[in-house]
Amino acid sequence: DTGVSQDPRHKITKRGQNVTFRCDPISEHNRLYWYRQTLGQGPEFLTYFQNEAQLEKSRLLSDRFSAERPKGSFSTLEIQRTEQGDSAMYLCASSPPSFEQFFGPGTRLTVL
Amino acid sequence: LAKTTQPISMDSYEGQEVNITCSHNNIATNDYITWYQQFPSQGPRFIIQGYKTKVTNEVASLFIPADRKSSTLSLPRVSLSDTAVYYCLVGVSYGGSQGNLIFGKGTKLSVKP
Numbered sequence: 001d002t003g004v005s006q007d008p009r010h011k012i013t014k015r016g017q018n019v020t021f022r023c024d025p026i027s028e029h030n031r032l033y034w035y036r037q038t039l040g041q042g043p044e045f046l047t048y049f050q051n052e053a054q055l056e057k058s059r060l061l062s063d064r065f066s067a068e069r070p071k072g073s074f075s076t077l078e079i080q081r082t083e084q085g086d087s088a089m090y091l092c093a094s095s096p097p098s099f100e101q102f103f104g105p106g107t108r109l110t111v112l
Numbered sequence: 113l114a115k116t117t118q119p120i121s122m123d124s125y126e127g128q129e130v131n132i133t134c135s136h137n138n139i140a141t142n143d144y145i146t147w148y149q150q151f152p153s154q155g156p157r158f159i160i161q162g163y164k165t166k167v168t169n170e171v172a173s174l175f176i177p178a179d180r181k182s183s184t185l186s187l188p189r190v191s192l193s194d195t196a197v198y199y200c201l202v203g204v205s206y207g208g209s210q211g212n213l214i215f216g217k218g219t220k221l222s223v224k225p
Binding site for chain 1 (some may be wrong): 153154156157158199215218
Protein backbone atom coordinates (compact mmCIF):
# COMPACT_ATOMS: atom_id res chain seq x y z
CA ASP A 1 0.00 0.00 0.00
CA THR A 2 1.78 3.09 -1.20
CA GLY A 3 -0.77 5.79 -0.52
CA VAL A 4 -4.36 6.94 -0.42
CA SER A 5 -6.35 5.88 -3.45
CA GLN A 6 -9.58 7.32 -4.78
CA ASP A 7 -12.01 5.98 -7.32
CA PRO A 8 -13.05 7.13 -9.82
CA ARG A 9 -10.52 9.78 -10.77
CA HIS A 10 -13.04 11.55 -12.98
CA LYS A 11 -16.83 11.55 -12.98
CA ILE A 12 -19.16 13.33 -15.37
CA THR A 13 -22.82 13.28 -14.50
CA LYS A 14 -26.02 15.06 -15.32
CA ARG A 15 -27.73 17.36 -12.89
CA GLY A 16 -30.07 15.47 -10.61
CA GLN A 17 -28.17 12.20 -10.70
CA ASN A 18 -26.58 10.56 -7.67
CA VAL A 19 -22.86 9.88 -7.52
CA THR A 20 -20.68 7.92 -5.11
CA PHE A 21 -16.95 8.22 -4.60
CA ARG A 22 -14.67 5.79 -2.82
CA CYS A 23 -11.54 6.42 -0.78
CA ASP A 24 -9.10 3.76 0.40
CA PRO A 25 -6.84 5.19 3.10
CA ILE A 26 -3.35 4.09 4.00
CA SER A 27 -3.53 0.88 5.99
CA GLU A 28 -3.86 1.36 9.73
CA HIS A 29 -4.59 5.08 9.47
CA ASN A 30 -7.50 5.54 11.81
CA ARG A 31 -8.40 9.05 10.71
CA LEU A 32 -10.00 9.85 7.35
CA TYR A 33 -11.01 13.22 5.94
CA TRP A 34 -13.01 14.47 2.97
CA TYR A 35 -12.40 17.85 1.37
CA ARG A 36 -13.79 19.70 -1.60
CA GLN A 37 -11.65 21.96 -3.76
CA THR A 38 -12.77 24.31 -6.50
CA LEU A 39 -10.50 25.95 -9.03
CA GLY A 40 -8.19 28.53 -7.51
CA GLN A 41 -9.28 27.82 -3.96
CA GLY A 42 -7.79 25.83 -1.13
CA PRO A 43 -9.38 22.59 0.02
CA GLU A 44 -12.53 23.01 2.12
CA PHE A 45 -13.10 20.57 4.95
CA LEU A 46 -16.25 18.46 4.62
CA THR A 47 -16.11 15.72 7.20
CA TYR A 48 -13.84 13.59 9.37
CA PHE A 49 -13.88 10.01 10.62
CA GLN A 50 -11.98 8.41 13.42
CA ASN A 51 -12.24 4.71 12.72
CA GLU A 52 -15.89 4.17 11.76
CA ALA A 53 -17.24 7.14 13.72
CA GLN A 54 -18.06 10.34 11.84
CA LEU A 55 -16.91 12.96 14.35
CA GLU A 56 -17.11 16.24 12.47
CA LYS A 57 -19.26 17.57 9.66
CA SER A 58 -18.92 20.94 8.01
CA ARG A 59 -21.98 23.06 7.35
CA LEU A 60 -20.89 22.78 3.72
CA LEU A 61 -22.12 19.20 3.88
CA SER A 62 -25.77 19.67 3.00
CA ASP A 63 -28.36 16.95 3.44
CA ARG A 64 -27.64 15.84 -0.12
CA PHE A 65 -24.20 14.69 0.99
CA SER A 66 -23.56 11.60 3.05
CA ALA A 67 -20.36 9.88 4.01
CA GLU A 68 -19.71 6.49 5.54
CA ARG A 69 -16.76 4.51 6.70
CA PRO A 70 -17.96 1.00 7.47
CA LYS A 71 -15.61 -1.05 9.62
CA GLY A 72 -13.22 1.85 9.80
CA SER A 73 -11.53 1.02 6.51
CA PHE A 74 -12.53 2.54 3.16
CA SER A 75 -14.95 5.44 2.98
CA THR A 76 -17.63 6.52 0.53
CA LEU A 77 -18.97 9.98 -0.18
CA GLU A 78 -22.37 10.12 -1.87
CA ILE A 79 -23.96 13.16 -3.41
CA GLN A 80 -27.65 12.91 -4.16
CA ARG A 81 -29.49 15.02 -6.73
CA THR A 82 -26.29 16.63 -7.96
CA GLU A 83 -26.25 20.32 -8.84
CA GLN A 84 -23.88 22.22 -11.09
CA GLY A 85 -22.42 23.87 -8.00
CA ASP A 86 -21.22 20.47 -6.84
CA SER A 87 -18.62 20.41 -9.63
CA ALA A 88 -15.28 20.30 -7.88
CA MET A 89 -12.35 18.10 -6.94
CA TYR A 90 -13.20 15.85 -4.01
CA LEU A 91 -10.13 14.98 -1.98
CA CYS A 92 -9.71 12.28 0.61
CA ALA A 93 -6.94 12.21 3.17
CA SER A 94 -5.95 9.86 5.95
CA SER A 95 -3.71 10.26 8.94
CA PRO A 96 -2.16 8.35 11.77
CA PRO A 97 -2.26 9.75 15.31
CA SER A 98 0.56 12.18 14.40
CA PHE A 99 -2.08 14.16 12.48
CA GLU A 100 0.00 14.58 9.30
CA GLN A 101 -2.55 14.13 6.55
CA PHE A 102 -1.79 12.12 3.43
CA PHE A 103 -3.96 13.09 0.50
CA GLY A 104 -5.22 11.00 -2.37
CA PRO A 105 -5.21 12.15 -6.01
CA GLY A 106 -8.83 13.29 -5.82
CA THR A 107 -11.98 12.67 -7.81
CA ARG A 108 -12.90 15.40 -10.24
CA LEU A 109 -16.67 15.75 -10.54
CA THR A 110 -18.30 17.58 -13.43
CA VAL A 111 -22.05 18.11 -13.26
CA LEU A 112 -23.60 19.03 -16.58
CA LEU B 113 -12.12 29.96 13.77
CA ALA B 114 -8.55 30.82 12.87
CA LYS B 115 -8.47 32.17 9.34
CA THR B 116 -5.25 32.56 7.44
CA THR B 117 -3.91 35.15 5.06
CA GLN B 118 -1.10 34.52 2.58
CA PRO B 119 0.27 36.36 -0.45
CA ILE B 120 -1.52 35.25 -3.57
CA SER B 121 1.66 34.72 -5.54
CA MET B 122 5.43 34.92 -5.36
CA ASP B 123 8.18 34.71 -7.94
CA SER B 124 11.69 33.45 -7.38
CA TYR B 125 14.72 32.15 -9.24
CA GLU B 126 16.43 28.83 -8.97
CA GLY B 127 18.87 28.59 -6.10
CA GLN B 128 17.29 31.37 -4.05
CA GLU B 129 15.76 31.05 -0.60
CA VAL B 130 12.01 31.66 -0.54
CA ASN B 131 10.08 32.79 2.52
CA ILE B 132 6.28 32.64 2.53
CA THR B 133 4.49 34.25 5.45
CA CYS B 134 1.04 33.33 6.70
CA SER B 135 -1.01 35.45 9.12
CA HIS B 136 -3.33 33.74 11.59
CA ASN B 137 -4.34 36.33 14.17
CA ASN B 138 -7.03 34.20 15.82
CA ILE B 139 -5.03 31.02 16.28
CA ALA B 140 -6.22 28.98 19.26
CA THR B 141 -3.99 27.77 22.07
CA ASN B 142 -4.14 24.15 20.95
CA ASP B 143 -3.75 24.82 17.23
CA TYR B 144 -0.73 23.71 15.26
CA ILE B 145 0.45 25.29 12.02
CA THR B 146 0.92 23.05 9.04
CA TRP B 147 2.10 23.77 5.51
CA TYR B 148 1.18 21.77 2.44
CA GLN B 149 2.38 21.86 -1.16
CA GLN B 150 0.09 21.16 -4.10
CA PHE B 151 0.87 20.55 -7.75
CA PRO B 152 -1.85 20.81 -10.41
CA SER B 153 -4.26 17.85 -10.48
CA GLN B 154 -2.73 16.32 -7.36
CA GLY B 155 -3.71 16.25 -3.72
CA PRO B 156 -1.78 18.43 -1.27
CA ARG B 157 1.42 17.03 0.20
CA PHE B 158 2.57 17.65 3.78
CA ILE B 159 5.69 19.79 4.10
CA ILE B 160 6.12 20.71 7.75
CA GLN B 161 4.23 21.28 11.00
CA GLY B 162 5.03 23.27 14.12
CA TYR B 163 3.63 24.81 17.27
CA LYS B 164 6.17 27.46 18.24
CA THR B 165 9.72 28.70 17.61
CA LYS B 166 11.48 26.88 14.79
CA VAL B 167 11.06 23.52 13.13
CA THR B 168 13.34 22.17 10.43
CA ASN B 169 13.19 19.07 8.28
CA GLU B 170 14.94 17.92 5.15
CA VAL B 171 12.92 20.16 2.82
CA ALA B 172 11.95 23.30 4.75
CA SER B 173 12.03 25.34 7.92
CA LEU B 174 9.10 26.84 9.76
CA PHE B 175 9.52 29.94 11.89
CA ILE B 176 6.83 30.84 14.42
CA PRO B 177 7.14 33.96 16.61
CA ALA B 178 6.23 33.93 20.27
CA ASP B 179 2.75 35.39 19.73
CA ARG B 180 2.04 32.69 17.09
CA LYS B 181 -0.04 35.10 15.04
CA SER B 182 2.01 34.41 11.96
CA SER B 183 4.37 31.81 10.58
CA THR B 184 6.97 31.75 7.82
CA LEU B 185 7.75 28.81 5.61
CA SER B 186 11.34 28.93 4.37
CA LEU B 187 12.40 26.93 1.31
CA PRO B 188 16.17 26.89 0.84
CA ARG B 189 17.66 26.93 -2.64
CA VAL B 190 14.45 26.41 -4.62
CA SER B 191 14.42 24.59 -7.95
CA LEU B 192 11.98 24.62 -10.86
CA SER B 193 10.20 21.61 -9.33
CA ASP B 194 9.22 23.72 -6.33
CA THR B 195 6.78 25.64 -8.52
CA ALA B 196 3.47 24.87 -6.82
CA VAL B 197 0.79 26.28 -4.55
CA TYR B 198 1.68 26.39 -0.86
CA TYR B 199 -1.06 26.31 1.75
CA CYS B 200 -0.93 27.36 5.37
CA LEU B 201 -3.23 25.27 7.58
CA VAL B 202 -4.22 26.15 11.12
CA GLY B 203 -6.29 24.00 13.38
CA VAL B 204 -4.69 20.59 13.44
CA SER B 205 -4.55 20.13 17.16
CA TYR B 206 -3.28 17.15 19.02
CA GLY B 207 -6.15 15.72 20.99
CA GLY B 208 -8.56 18.44 19.94
CA SER B 209 -11.46 18.84 17.57
CA GLN B 210 -10.80 18.23 13.90
CA GLY B 211 -13.73 20.36 12.78
CA ASN B 212 -11.86 23.63 12.42
CA LEU B 213 -9.39 22.72 9.68
CA ILE B 214 -8.99 25.79 7.49
CA PHE B 215 -6.74 26.04 4.47
CA GLY B 216 -5.65 29.47 3.34
CA LYS B 217 -6.16 30.50 -0.26
CA GLY B 218 -2.64 29.45 -0.94
CA THR B 219 0.45 31.12 -2.38
CA LYS B 220 1.33 30.29 -5.95
CA LEU B 221 5.10 30.11 -6.11
CA SER B 222 6.69 30.38 -9.53
CA VAL B 223 10.37 29.48 -9.76
CA LYS B 224 12.16 30.73 -12.86
CA PRO B 225 15.45 29.52 -14.34
